[in-house]
Amino acid sequence: MSNYELEFQIREIIIYALKRRVNYEGFVKAIVKALYPNLSIYAEPELVRKLKALIELINNTEKPKTPYDMPIEEVKQITANWKGSKYLVDDLGLPEIYEILRYSMQLGRNINLTRILAFINPWGNTAAFKLAFDEGSMREIARNYVTDFIRGQDELVHEIFGKFMNIEDLISSMNNKLRTNIIHLVKHDLEIKDNSLLIMADHGYDIECESAMCRLCHGNGCIKPIFSLITPLVILR
Numbered sequence: 287m288s289n290y291e292l293e294f295q296i297r298e299i300i301i302y303a304l305k306r307r308v309n310y311e312g313f314v315k316a317i318v319k320a321l322y323p324n325l326s327i328y329a330e331p332e333l334v335r336k337l338k339a340l341i342e343l344i345n346n347t348e349k350p351k352t353p354y355d356m357p358i359e360e361v362k363q364i365t366a367n368w369k370g371s372k373y374l375v376d377d378l379g380l381p382e383i384y385e386i387l388r389y390s391m392q393l394g395r396n397i398n399l400t401r402i403l404a405f406i407n408p409w410g411n412t413a414a415f416k417l418a419f420d421e422g423s424m425r426e427i428a429r430n431y432v433t434d435f436i437r438g439q440d441e442l443v444h445e446i447f448g449k450f451m452n453i454e455d456l457i458s459s460m461n462n463k464l465r466t467n468i469i470h471l472v473k474h475d476l477e478i479k480d481n482s483l484l485i486m487a488d489h490g491y492d493i494e495c496e497s498a499m500c501r502l503c504h505g506n507g508c509i510k511p512i513f514s515l516i517t518p519l520v521i522l523r
């Protein structure tokens with residue numbers, strides 16, 4: 287079963303940001319500001335407030351004790367029976383989910399039909415997700431559920447964004463790489479009218495800052511994993 291409170295808040299944040307016409311970079315800035323209020327960057331105040339509430343919710347949500355306790359039966363069922371396009375993504379952050387919805391809206395898709403199921407991945411990594419699925423690798427999961435497998439996002443998070451850089455550089459580089467990459471990969475399927483898409487990911491990532499130097503991390507690669515603990519299932523109709 288999806289964590290409904292989590293699902294509800296994520297949805298509200300995304301719908302709010304879309305209404306305010308926040309772009310990808312603005313969305314990332316709001317996340318950074320919610321995590322680090324003292325950093326001198328500007329972000330939409332109400333969006334920051336909503337993200338702070340989400341952070342609190344994630345921190346206070348009871349986590350599954352082990353990966354086997356992740357309630358992902360629903361994910362397996364929906365994915366196995368899905369008729370439209372299917373993707374399995376290694377590492378999908380909230381900003382990229384936002385961007386996929388933003389792009390869908392630009393294409394004229396009805397965002398109200400979108401659902402973003404959310405689960406807590408207790409370790410915030412691929413290993414926990416594989417255990418929850420009881421499969422040996424992400425490729426095996428992709429093969430058994432007949433999904434495309436996108437692993438480039440996680441590689442970017444580690445190879446490019448794993449080291450600290452100036453916050454402005456980090457955000458513009460995320461915009462050039464993480465955003466561009468995911469849109470490039472799902473664009474074609476999104477543009478097909480009446481095609482429904484399912485995008486499943488194993489975990490997200492966090493933004494970690496020391497003064498104005500920041501980097502991306504997930505799971506135990508972070509001092510305090512928060513957003514990386516989200517395992518999303520995005521359904522676009």
Ligand SMILES: [Zn+2]
Pocket residue numbers: 377440444504
């Ligand atoms: Zn990783």
